[in-house]
Amino acid sequence: MRIYIESRKKKIENIRKAYPEAEIIDVTSKGTLPFLKFSPFYPIGEIPVPFSEGFYAASIEGIWQGLKVFEGQDIDENKFTISNMKGLKRTVRSFGLPKGHRKGVHGTELLDYISARRQIYIPAYNWALDNNLQIELERLKELGLQKDLVLLDYETNDDIDNPLKPLSHASLIKYRLEGRSLL
Template sequence: MNNLTKIHIASKRKKLQTLEREFPGCQIIDVTSKAEMPWVKFSPFYPHGDIPIPFSTRTAASVEGIWQGLKVFKTTDVDMKCFSITTMKGIKRTVRRFGKVLGHRRGVDGELLPYIEARKEIYLPAYNWVLENKLQRELIQLTEIANKQGLVLLDYETNTDINNPSKPLSHASLIRQYLECNICS
C-alpha cells in the first residue's frame, strides 16, 4: 500500500503536542512563510523569481505576488509592484485599505474573473508551475518522508476545497494533491 495517503493537512496554529497526538509517528513539516529552509520554499510568498503570470507575458517573484497583484478592488485595479516584491512582506492588499474585492484580472489587462474561477485560472497554474519548475528536489524529499512514516503539512489555512470560497485555499493541500497525483502515479 502506498503511504502517500498518509499526507495530512493541519493548522500551524495548533500546539505541537496536539499534532503529535493526532498524527502519531508522522513527521510534521511547516510549509508556511515562517518555516525553515528548505520548506519555506513552498510558501506562496517565497520569491522564486521568474514565475509566469497566467495570461500575461510578464513574470513575478512569487505566487502571492501574482495573486495580490491581479486582485481588483472597488477603489483600485491591478498593482504590478506586487509582482516584484522579494521580501515576503508587504504583498497583501486588503479590503480594509482598498474596499470590496471585485475579482482578479485574467492577466494584467484581462477581464475580471470571479474568485473561484481566479483560483482555478491564476493561483493553481502559478503554484503548480512553482512545484514543477522550482521544487522537484523538495517534493522528492516529502515523498520519501510520507512513504517512510507519514507526513503532516502545516499551513495557516486548512481549506482543501478549491470550490469553497468561504476561506482561503490551503497551499499545503496543493502540495498533497501534487504528490498524490504526479510523483506516485
C-alpha cells in the same frame, strides 16, 4: 504514503499527539528551509504571470495580490517584484471591497474568486511545483515513504469550490504527492 493537513495555529503538542509517528512539516512563510520554499510568499522567482506574456513574479502570492482588483484600486504590478515576503497583502481596509482578479495584466475580464483560483492561483502554484520545487517535492516523497506526513498550513480548506475559506496551498502539495490534481 498518508498525508494530513493541519493548521499551523494549533499547538504543536496536540498535533504530535494526534500523529505520533508522523513527520510534521511547516510549509508556511514561518517554516524553515527547504520546505519554506512551498510558501506562496516565498520568492522562488521568475514565475510566469498567467495571461500576461512577458510578465513574471517573484512569488505566487505576488501574482495573486497583484492581479486583485478592488473598488478603490486596480491591479498592482509592484506586487510581482516583492522578494522579501513582506508587504504583499492588499486588504479591504485599504482599498475597499474586492471586485475580482484581472485575467492578466492587460486583460479586460474580471474573474470571480473561484474562477481566479482555477485560472490564476492553482496554475501558478503548479508551475512552481513543476519548475522550481522538484527537489523539495522529492524530499517530501522520500520522507513520506518512511512515515506519515503532516503539512502545516494556515488554511486547511482543500475544496477548490468553497469560497468561504482560502484554499490551502498544502492541499496542492498533498495532491501532487498523491499523484492527483485539483484541476
